Amino acid sequence: MSSNKNALIRYKTLDKCLKNKYKKYTLDDLIDECSEALFEFEGKESFVSKRTVQLDLQNMRSEKFGYEAPIEVYERKYYRYSDPDYSIHNISVTESDLKAMTDAVQILKQFKDFSMFKEMNGVIQKLEDSIQATQQKSIIHLDKNERLKGLEYIDVLYQAILNKQVLRILYQSFTAREAQNMTVHPQLLKEYNNRWFLICLHKGKLYNLALDRMQEIDVDENSTYIDYNLDADRYFGEVIGATVSETQRPRNVDFFVSKKHAPYVKTKPFHHSQQILNEDKNGTIFRICVQLNFELERVILGMGEFLTVLKPLKLRERMEKTLKLAVRNYDN
Structure with missing residues (x-):
């Protein structure tokens, strides 16, 4: 207890x-x-x-x-x-306290159908009853996708991390022809862009496994759990998204954003390292220091013609090539 x-x-x-x-x-x-x-x-x-x-x-x-x-x-x-x-x-509850609790209940109700929070349904109902929350439409909507494949594994993985259990996972990546059995030591669950990932130790290295590529999960009672003592903030501190390379060092990424769209990037930075290098009547030059990964490229491409990568040259050339291939799709 x-x-x-x-x-x-x-x-x-x-x-x-x-x-x-x-x-x-x-x-x-x-x-x-x-x-x-x-x-x-x-x-x-x-x-x-x-x-x-x-x-x-x-x-x-x-x-x-x-x-x-x-x-x-x-x-x-x-x-x-x-x-x-x-x-x-x-203890008396002020009107502002009651409003704060009502708002909190509305937020909690956003998770009512999510597998990890199913046991909270009774607690949420008790909270509503105790504060006599009025029936009101939700005014806060959190982005979620209950139909996402792999969500059924979250509870199993969460308990395995909590109880330090070794798992056998039948896993098939998008590039693999067939699934393979992996014995893993689960360390952390990570959500990014409405997808869930398991960060785990496998054969002495950290792996990032997407939950939607898992087919079966069993507890390995005969193996001793290895705790990597993973600090999530430090581990993901130099990346955008969930893909971390243990060998790649972070790079300075400089990019130009047009004047009209620069405020969006200012108010919602791509990364905590973001800083402004220059600003004029045409737009703003930003810099972030991150590893070059797939998620970074998706964020850049999401800005379309309003963002131009200046350096590093390797990333600039890759973005140019990707956009040219995209244009060909429309040419056809």
């Missing part, structure tokens, strides 16, 4: 004791009550220390969690609320 859940059980138990008008609770009594409550939920002996309960009481008294509970010690021995009607469950 998580420490956060333990704390919530203790707060709930302390609240029940402190508002009881017919029984006097000493600190030792409160410790025993909390220990019994945890035993009831966990099903095993769970002793709560004196210091833990003292800190819980201190937290309930403070503004830390918004309780500001009126806890008093009377006869230098017994604990109770000075206000007999007080409870941590009766």
Whole structure:
């Protein structure tokens, strides 16, 4: 059981004791009550220390969690609320708090059909009931595609990463003639452009496997899991998208964007390294420092005639060749 859940059980138990008008609770009594409550939920002996309960009481008294509970010690021995009607469950919610929670529920409902969040449906319904959220049309729409192939594997992969399990995956890339079995150590799930990828260790190297190319997944109980201790921010820090090369160094990519469309690139940078090199009446020259990969090319091509790659020369020539081939499609 998580420490956060333990704390919530203790707060709930302390609240029940402190508002009881017919029984006097000493600190030792409160410790025993909390220990019994945890035993009831966990099903095993769970002793709560004196210091833990003292800190819980201190937290309930403070503004830390918004309780500001009126806890008093009377006869230098017994604990109770000075206000007999007080409870941590009766904290008043302001109109702005209610609006914020309603908005949060609307966002959570965007995920209601997504496999990874199915178990949240009951929680979302409870939130709606508890804050008496009015039925309103969604005003925030997140881009998602429930029909995307491979989404059914997200739960399995997530649990494998969480529980550090080795997997056997039957995988067929777009270029392979037939599927192959791969024994992998899953490290991270990555979403980019509405597609999901598994970053995993295979034969000592990191691989990027698209979920829509997976055919079967089984847990390998006989292999020992290797934790690569992957830092996602650092791993993807020098790329656009999900394709990372362990051998390629990032390059300065300079590109010109016409005046009309430069504001779009300014307000939504291609990469966190983006900077402006020059700006005049015709447009803006930007620079990003990234690895040259497929996703970078897709972003550049997405700007069409409004963007021109200046350097590196290798990327400029590749974009020129790609666009010429595209024009031929229309010539025919």
